[in-house]
Amino acid sequence: MASPTLISDTEPWKELKAHMEEIKKTHLRNLMSDSARCQSMMVEFDGMLLDYSRQNVTLETVNKLYKLAEAAHLKEKINRMYNGEHINSTENRSVLHVALRAPRDAVINSDGKNVVPEVWKVLDKIQEFSERIRSGSWIGATGKALTDVVAVGIGGSFLGPLFVHTALQTDPEAVECARGRQLRFLANVDPIDVARNITGLNPETTLVVVVSKTFTTAETMLNARTLREWISSALGPSAVAKHMVAVSTNLALVEKFGIDPNNAFAFWDWVGGRYSVCSAVGVLPLSLQYGFSVVEKFLKGASSIDQHFYTAPFEKNIPVLLGLLSVWNVSFFGYPARAILPYSQALEKFAPHIQQVSMESNGKGVSIDGVPLPFEAGEIDFGEPGTNGQHSFYQLIHQGRVIPCDFIGIVKSQQPVYLKGEVVSNHDELMSNFFAQPDALAYGKTPEQLQKENVSPHLIPHKTFSGNRPSLSLLLPSLNANNIGQLLAIYEHRIAVEGFIWGINSFDQWGVELGKSLATQVRKQLHGSRTKGEPIEGFNFSTKTLLTRYLKASSD
Numbered sequence: 385m386a387s388p389t390l391i392s393d394t395e396p397w398k399e400l401k402a403h404m405e406e407i408k409k410t411h412l413r414n415l416m417s418d419s420a421r422c423q424s425m426m427v428e429f430d431g432m433l434l435d436y437s438r439q440n441v442t443l444e445t446v447n448k449l450y451k452l453a454e455a456a457h458l459k460e461k462i463n464r465m466y467n468g469e470h471i472n473s474t475e476n477r478s479v480l481h482v483a484l485r486a487p488r489d490a491v492i493n494s495d496g497k498n499v500v501p502e503v504w505k506v507l508d509k510i511q512e513f514s515e516r517i518r519s520g521s522w523i524g525a526t527g528k529a530l531t532d533v534v535a536v537g538i539g540g541s542f543l544g545p546l547f548v549h550t551a552l553q554t555d556p557e558a559v560e561c562a563r564g565r566q567l568r569f570l571a572n573v574d575p576i577d578v579a580r581n582i583t584g585l586n587p588e589t590t591l592v593v594v595v596s597k598t599f600t601t602a603e604t605m606l607n608a609r610t611l612r613e614w615i616s617s618a619l620g621p622s623a624v625a626k627h628m629v630a631v632s633t634n635l636a637l638v639e640k641f642g643i644d645p646n647n648a649f650a651f652w653d654w655v656g657g658r659y660s661v662c663s664a665v666g667v668l669p670l671s672l673q674y675g676f677s678v679v680e681k682f683l684k685g686a687s688s689i690d691q692h693f694y695t696a697p698f699e700k701n702i703p704v705l706l707g708l709l710s711v712w713n714v715s716f717f718g719y720p721a722r723a724i725l726p727y728s729q730a731l732e733k734f735a736p737h738i739q740q741v742s743m744e745s746n747g748k749g750v751s752i753d754g755v756p757l758p759f760e761a762g763e764i765d766f767g768e769p770g771t772n773g774q775h776s777f778y779q780l781i782h783q784g785r786v787i788p789c790d791f792i793g794i795v796k797s798q799q800p801v802y803l804k805g806e807v808v809s810n811h812d813e814l815m816s817n818f819f820a821q822p823d824a825l826a827y828g829k830t831p832e833q834l835q836k837e838n839v840s841p842h843l844i845p846h847k848t849f850s851g852n853r854p855s856l857s858l859l860l861p862s863l864n865a866n867n868i869g870q871l872l873a874i875y876e877h878r879i880a881v882e883g884f885i886w887g888i889n890s891f892d893q894w895g896v897e898l899g900k901s902l903a904t905q906v907r908k909q910l911h912g913s914r915t916k917g918e919p920i921e922g923f924n925f926s927t928k929t930l931l932t933r934y935l936k937a938s939s940d
């Protein structure tokens with residue numbers, strides 16, 4: 385018998401559907417009272433601890449999820465990824481971001497060729513270049529050292545590097561290495577973003593790094609031309625050679641733009657944009673800011689998780705467990721969202737990065753074979769650091785919709801504050817909330833408890849918490865470059881696991897194309913109307929009305 389195309393046609397899926405009806409009858413309060421169960425839901429790796437005991441699962445559920453993984457051929461799919469097979473079938477590409485952080489002596493093939501030496505050739509070039517810039521041996525057109533960097537890029541060419549940069553900003557070693565330097569990111573084509581980025585910068589001391597996999601992205605290219613103009617109008621056109629470099633897979637377009645190909649840092653089509661932070665996309669700007677040795681630790685952290693993901697049995701495999709639990713929450717419980725709640729201000733850009741990795745990867749409506757999915761795949765990712773989020777959207781999470789939460793905590797603060805006379809340190813205060821919130825969500829508060837507290841009867845419905853809201857906790861020993869790399873790789877692989885189970889292609893992104901092509905039509909119309917007074921044609925009533933108003937009001 386031919387194997388079913390859709391995972392939802394398999395027996396393990398159907399069994400999980402039926403099992404979910406049983407699980408629904410058990411409150412997390414009861415599940416949490418079984419210490420043996422909780423103990424089995426703690427997984428350790430390299431000093432970090434994952435606790436998934438506050439998920440609506442029993443040991444039976446987890447075993448059924450392993451069966452689902454088997455039915456989805458999860459292990460084979462992971463192997464195919466690591467073996468460089470073209471698992472991104474709609475673009476006919478391998479998916480090898482793991483090769484970007486592999487040790488120098490590793491062998492990872494794509495199309496019959498070991499790609500690791502090429503990866504290290506670029507890493508060595510970045511190390512050499514960043515040392516020249518940082519030491520002042522590469523100087524700008526007027527003889528000044530280039531102390532400031534603006535990285536121009538959007539989407540995957542921006543969000544990952546911004547997340548890592550923001551996280552490293554509190555690591556004492558990284559802070560020391562970054563002394564006297566600035567790194568800024570220009571992503572939005574909104575001229576306000578240009579203004580914000582160049583305010584206070586001197587072109588004489590600025591290096592612009594244009595980051596674009598395709599080197600065709602409209603926003604990035606316009607921003608790159610804007611900064612090229614900023615440099616050449618201040619320092620003359622020849623200054624571009626000293627003040628602009630590029631990161632891209634499209635070296636021909638880099639050269640056409642006017643950047644010396646020797647000052648371009650390559651990557652490859654087997655690196656998806658949203659998985660590119662460990663390529664020159666992230667490594668170059670971050671090495672310029674912090675030095676290559678700090679960034680190398682970040683790469684090593686990611687690589688340690690790549691090994692763990694590849695080799696650990698499923699019951700000890702953090703990305704696999706997280707991926708399976710997400711599928712359980714989304715596809716069986718029907719919870720559409722996931723909140724990412726790091727109790728660490730340094731991780732404030734983590735949720736925005738994971739939003740792209742997850743939603744661009746798994747926001748799909750058809751299977752990898754093009755069959756419409758009879759179930760919802762993907763989830764809505766959002767989040768804020770705690771405790772800020774508690775004072776924003778947690779009300780809804782506690783008493784409104786059920787949103788599975790990821791709580792991420794750090795054992796040791798890198799910037800501790802101990803005030804005399806305070807009950808606890810500032811970090812203990814933060815972490816008190818990290819430990820309290822998952823229990824508030826899981827246990828809730830019953831009307832009976834409220835009655836015992838003599839709460840007025842009319843307030844009891846308002847003060848009742850239903851509880852039974854799933855979360856998981858990930859406790860990291862600290863937040864240095866290594867752990868940041870680990871956290872990134874855990875989420876990258878978790879998202880791949882979800883896609884592998886759902887049977888979708890997590891590595892293409894056709895859904896971003898339609899809007900881009902319609903914008904091309906509008907751009908042409910705006911140009912024609914402004915320069916030749918062409919009438920607005922080819923749009924529906926609504927768009928025509930809006931465009932007419934925009935053109936009229938903006939030319940008044």
Ligand code: F6P
Binds near residue numbers: 599600658
């Ligand atoms: O529009 C989406 C997207 O294609 C992302 O996948 C990508 O990360 C981003 O645009 C930027 O693309 P590029 O690096 O080619 O400029």
